[in-house]
Amino acid sequence: MASPGVPLSGELVKELERIPDGEKIKQCIQCGTCSASCPTAYAMDYTPRAVIAAMRAGQLEKVLRSDTAWLCASCYSCTVRCPAGIQFTDMMYALKRLGIKHGITPKDDRGQKLMATFVEDVDESGRSSELWLMAKYFMRTGPQAALRDAAFAFNMWRNRRLKLVPERVKAAEQLKAIKRALERRQG
Amino acid sequence: MDTSKGNGHGASSNGEIRVGVYVCHCGTNIAATVDVAEVVRFAEGLPNVAVAKDYQFMCSEPGQELIQQDITEHKLNRVVVAACSPLMHEPTFRRACAEAGLNPFLFQMANIREQCSWVTTDKPRATEKAKHIVRAAVSRVALHAELQVREVPVNERVLIIGGGIAGIEAALQIADAGKPVILVEREPSIGGRMATFDKTFPTLDCAACILTPKMVSAGQHRNIDIRSYAEVASVSGHVGQFQVSIRRNRRYVDDKKCNGCGLCYQECPAIVSPKSRKVSIEGQPYFVGSYAEGGEARKVTIRQGDRERRKPIKDTPTGDCIFCGKCATACSEVVGAHAIVLRRDESAEAGKQRSLEFNGNCIGCGACVRECPTGALTVTDAQDRQVLHHEMMLGPNKAIRVPTLQAVPNVPFIDEETCIHFRNGGCGHCAEVCPQEAISYDMEEAIEEVEVGSILVATGFDTIDLAPMVQYGWGRYDNVISGLEFEILCHASGSTGGKILKADGTPPKSVAILHCIGSRDEHYHEHCSRVCCMYSLKFAHLVREKVECDVYEFYIDIRAGGKGYEEFYKRLMREDVTFIRGKAAEVTNWPMSPEEEGKLVVKAEDTLLGQIRRVPVDMVILSPALQAREGAQTLAQTLGIGCGGEGFFLERHPKLAPVQTAADGVYVAGACQSPKDIPDSVAQGAAAAANILSLIDKGTFSIEPVVAVIDETLCGGCRTCINMCPYSALSADEERNVAVCESALCKGCGTCVATCPAGAIQQQGYTDAQIRAELEGALGRLAASSAE
Numbered sequence: 023m024a025s026p027g028v029p030l031s032g033e034l035v036k037e038l039e040r041i042p043d044g045e046k047i048k049q050c051i052q053c054g055t056c057s058a059s060c061p062t063a064y065a066m067d068y069t070p071r072a073v074i075a076a077m078r079a080g081q082l083e084k085v086l087r088s089d090t091a092w093l094c095a096s097c098y099s100c101t102v103r104c105p106a107g108i109q110f111t112d113m114m115y116a117l118k119r120l121g122i123k124h125g126i127t128p129k130d131d132r133g134q135k136l137m138a139t140f141v142e143d144v145d146e147s148g149r150s151s152e153l154w155l156m157a158k159y160f161m162r163t164g165p166q167a168a169l170r171d172a173a174f175a176f177n178m179w180r181n182r183r184l185k186l187v188p189e190r191v192k193a194a195e196q197l198k199a200i201k202r203a204l205e206r207r208q209g
Numbered sequence: 210m211d212t213s214k215g216n217g218h219g220a221s222s223n224g225e226i227r228v229g230v231y232v233c234h235c236g237t238n239i240a241a242t243v244d245v246a247e248v249v250r251f252a253e254g255l256p257n258v259a260v261a262k263d264y265q266f267m268c269s270e271p272g273q274e275l276i277q278q279d280i281t282e283h284k285l286n287r288v289v290v291a292a293c294s295p296l297m298h299e300p301t302f303r304r305a306c307a308e309a310g311l312n313p314f315l316f317q318m319a320n321i322r323e324q325c326s327w328v329t330t331d332k333p334r335a336t337e338k339a340k341h342i343v344r345a346a347v348s349r350v351a352l353h354a355e356l357q358v359r360e361v362p363v364n365e366r367v368l369i370i371g372g373g374i375a376g377i378e379a380a381l382q383i384a385d386a387g388k389p390v391i392l393v394e395r396e397p398s399i400g401g402r403m404a405t406f407d408k409t410f411p412t413l414d415c416a417a418c419i420l421t422p423k424m425v426s427a428g429q430h431r432n433i434d435i436r437s438y439a440e441v442a443s444v445s446g447h448v449g450q451f452q453v454s455i456r457r458n459r460r461y462v463d464d465k466k467c468n469g470c471g472l473c474y475q476e477c478p479a480i481v482s483p484k485s486r487k488v489s490i491e492g493q494p495y496f497v498g499s500y501a502e503g504g505e506a507r508k509v510t511i512r513q514g515d516r517e518r519r520k521p522i523k524d525t526p527t528g529d530c531i532f533c534g535k536c537a538t539a540c541s542e543v544v545g546a547h548a549i550v551l552r553r554d555e556s557a558e559a560g561k562q563r564s565l566e567f568n569g570n571c572i573g574c575g576a577c578v579r580e581c582p583t584g585a586l587t588v589t590d591a592q593d594r595q596v597l598h599h600e601m602m603l604g605p606n607k608a609i610r611v612p613t614l615q616a617v618p619n620v621p622f623i624d625e626e627t628c629i630h631f632r633n634g635g636c637g638h639c640a641e642v643c644p645q646e647a648i649s650y651d652m653e654e655a656i657e658e659v660e661v662g663s664i665l666v667a668t669g670f671d672t673i674d675l676a677p678m679v680q681y682g683w684g685r686y687d688n689v690i691s692g693l694e695f696e697i698l699c700h701a702s703g704s705t706g707g708k709i710l711k712a713d714g715t716p717p718k719s720v721a722i723l724h725c726i727g728s729r730d731e732h733y734h735e736h737c738s739r740v741c742c743m744y745s746l747k748f749a750h751l752v753r754e755k756v757e758c759d760v761y762e763f764y765i766d767i768r769a770g771g772k773g774y775e776e777f778y779k780r781l782m783r784e785d786v787t788f789i790r791g792k793a794a795e796v797t798n799w800p801m802s803p804e805e806e807g808k809l810v811v812k813a814e815d816t817l818l819g820q821i822r823r824v825p826v827d828m829v830i831l832s833p834a835l836q837a838r839e840g841a842q843t844l845a846q847t848l849g850i851g852c853g854g855e856g857f858f859l860e861r862h863p864k865l866a867p868v869q870t871a872a873d874g875v876y877v878a879g880a881c882q883s884p885k886d887i888p889d890s891v892a893q894g895a896a897a898a899a900n901i902l903s904l905i906d907k908g909t910f911s912i913e914p915v916v917a918v919i920d921e922t923l924c925g926g927c928r929t930c931i932n933m934c935p936y937s938a939l940s941a942d943e944e945r946n947v948a949v950c951e952s953a954l955c956k957g958c959g960t961c962v963a964t965c966p967a968g969a970i971q972q973q974g975y976t977d978a979q980i981r982a983e984l985e986g987a988l989g990r991l992a993a994s995s996a997e
Contacts, residue, residue, distance in 0.1 A: 051729065051765055051766075052765075052816055053725070053765040053791060053792035053816070054790075054791035054792060054794075054813060054814030054815075054816040055792045055794045055814075056794075056814075057791075057794075057814035057816075057821055058791065058792075058793070058794030058795070058812045058813045058814045058821055058822075059794040059795065059812075060821075063814075063821050064821060068819070069814055069819055069820075069821065071814055071816055071819075072819050103680070103794060104731075105725075105729055105730035105731060105732065105792070106731060107731040107732075
């Protein structure tokens with residue numbers, strides 16, 4: 023898949039190979055449909071289209087330092103609409119994995135912390151509990167921010183959208199075993 | 210595999226086989242890699258070979274003369290030339306053999322260039338391979354038989370399917386050369402897509418001004434027979450002699466009697482109004498007429514809250530209605546719609562004994578309003594929208610009409626959906642007023658059989674259905690329109706008289722033009738539709754010319770590769786059109802700021818800025834992808850031609866035979882072959898005409914004898930082969946219960962030979978014995994050394 027015309031770094035190439043249709047990044051026509059379809063693009067430092075352009079230009083570090091991947095809400099609008107059939111959302115995950123592995127992440131690490139908290143939560147109980155997820159997250163990023171969202175959380179609780187007691191799946195231990203087995207296989 | 214030493218096959222049948230082998234150097238193309246002298250020495254030792262020689266360029270005149278001399282001198286009855294691909298020079302050497310009195314099918318070409326010298330630099334192994342190739346040819350040529358080329362006469366008459374600009378151009382060229390043409394057009398008039406355009410890019414000349422003269426001269430040409438409102442039902446036969454059935458749809462107007470006076474559509478009461486109309490009594494809306502579907506219109510009224518008021522009048526009239534019943538008489542007797550009924554209620558009190566009742570038959574014609582002596586009845590447009598872009602049309606908006614006033618032939622047709630007569634058996638106005646008595650409501654579909662020698666397919670394109678692409682809002686938002694809808698909106702003969710108006714009847718202040726809708730998109734069509742960039746630029750110009758207006762072009766790339774096209778792009782930049790490089794992702798009416806209130810918002814990334822932009826506009830024009838016509842596949846099967854991946858008809862060769870097809874005598878031109886603009890369509894139409902004229906002028910068509918031959922004593926009549934034949938060359942002889950092959954249709958693909966369970970089919974020039982001999986020659990070990 024590595025061709026001389028597309029200077030992707032070897033490791034990114036390997037990551038992309040794991041995604042179905044990952045090599046289609048070569049076929050991007052830079053139309054910007056992904057960016058204009060993205061609900062969070064307004065907050066990103068590089069638009070999704072620009073991320074592909076940078077990756078093809080071999081500027082992988084710049085891509086990993088940008089917050090684009092970390093702000094992706096996984097709504098899949100870009101993937102659905104992309105005229106070149108690029109699996110953009112899956113590629114965002116690949117970028118996050120690479121960034122964590124090499125410690126190249128954006129200065130603002132809130133996205134990374136939120137994701138880490140989420141994964142810990144799910145690892146532990148098999149479910150994500152919004153209240154405890156946010157509580158742990160704010161402990162890591164600065165509790166003062168929690169005050170800002172308190173009213174919002176209260177409203178959610180009143181509308182029965184926020185459970186106070188965390189839930190567990192029935193066989194959380196089995197889930198852990200599956201995860202361990204997968205981790206062993208992928209190394 | 211039996212590896213015989215190259216002489217294991219039976220080479221002799223009658224008399225002595227004498228093969229001449231000629232090895233070509235092809236300059237250095239072959240000689241630099243293959244040891245030509247060595248190959249000649251090897252060939253000399255092969256069975257049946259009488260003489261073997263090499264020469265610098267076999268295809269040159271001296272080279273050909275060398276062969277011809279040897280044929281006489283050495284009494285050769287077989288010739289093998291080891292040189293390039295048979296695609297290149299097989300015809301050359303066959304001709305040379307024929308001139309020397311040898312049947313051209315006793316010749317065989319051995320390809321030692323493309324298949325040998327060009328694909329390696331290893332000289333010894335290339336030489337070995339060349340020997341194998343030569344031996345294969347020598348061992349097969351011994352089994353060749355004399356074959357005869359069949360000549361079929363070519364009928365002069367030409368069938369052209371599709372009366373768009375490509376079809377018209379071809380028809381005129383052929384007819385001017387004095388050959389008869391039948392031009393079949395599905396629509397009631399020829400002219401095709403171009404007749405619906407206002408201006409044409411990049412010169413901006415008026416489409417009608419350049420097309421109408423061509424349409425008229427096609428209509429008046431004594432060699433052109435136009436069959437409009439007709440379709441090709443079936444095609445049989447082969448090149449030179451096709452039998453075609455043409456189905457003529459029910460037009461209800463006799464084109465032989467009609468003189469095109471237009472009285473019928475002036476008098477027709479059934480209006481195909483894009484707006485449903487509403488008849489009111491004393492200012493109260495009572496019922497709604499619709500051009501097509503009474504039931505639909507009724508639903509609209511009910512939705513609008515008119516259900517309560519849709520009751521007969523009970524009280525003494527306070528206004529002008531005097532219950533004279535003239536309206537009811539007009540409705541039932543003149544129009545025949547029976548939508549108004551006057552009721553007399555004897556039991557009721559005086560003053561209330563009469564009432565008017567309405568039903569859903571109303572077509573909104575307004576005949577009742579004309580009859581009403583007091584003016585109590587009025588007819589108004591029922592909908593708020595002034596302009597319905599999706600339903601606009603050119604020409605008169607009546608049930609009996611011509612598609613445009615420039616129609617050729619200028620013969621109206623009746624639209625059964627709208628016509629009162631076909632809805633309730635009444636009316637009959639047009640038949641009454643027609644001075645020529647050309648209108649007959651019981652006209653039947655007619656099938657006409659014609660014989661032609663060649664067929665040109667010029668059926669044009671469709672545009673992609675925009676409804677499934679919900680993100681662009683076509684069909685949801687009133688002011689999102691397609692490119693073809695904009696053409697009619699802009700057209701001087703359109704319902705708005707060429708004024709660019711929004712649905713509410715006011716001119717837009719800003720317009721966005723969205724490129725590549727469904728083109729260059731894996732989800733819809735991968736191809737670039739080629740014409741959209743240029744017509745979108747033309748739209749921008751027309752909008753700026755007619756309205757004081759901001760125009761935005763949302764594009765991925767501007768593809769302006771054509772004469773004067775880039776210059777046109779530059780011109781539009783000078784005309785202050787805003788170009789935003791980014792494909793529009795969606796169109797929404799959800800405002801996020803005060804200036805977006807009441808507007809359509811186009812969302813796109815300005816990829817040159819790396820910024821997401823929301824552009825509020827009044828009107829959005831989508832440039833939909835061009836795609837193959839619906840039914841192209843069926844027509845392709847009827848004609849024995851192919852369709853490519855995107856459904857467009859397949860040409861014989863994308864570069865060197867762009868208007869020919871796999872079927873001899875069948876040609877393609879225009880946008881049915883791939884998306885094409887007017888200049889290219891005209892060029893292809895003319896090119897196809899030249900191809901057809903050269904076929905006609907020759908008078909006969911030579912059919913290669915490399916065709917399937919059926920041994921009727923072996924054929925069991927199972928018909929497996931008939932279904933497998935991609936060219937419809939095989940058919941069943943019911944009486945003798947055997948398959949028969951029409952050699953004029955057979956392309957010698959060999960599918961039937963492989964399919965036949967009885968081994969009853971052989972292909973001339975590729976018999977089993979010949980192929981086996983060739984394989985043995987190619988695969989056997991060489992005497993002196995090993996090919997390994």
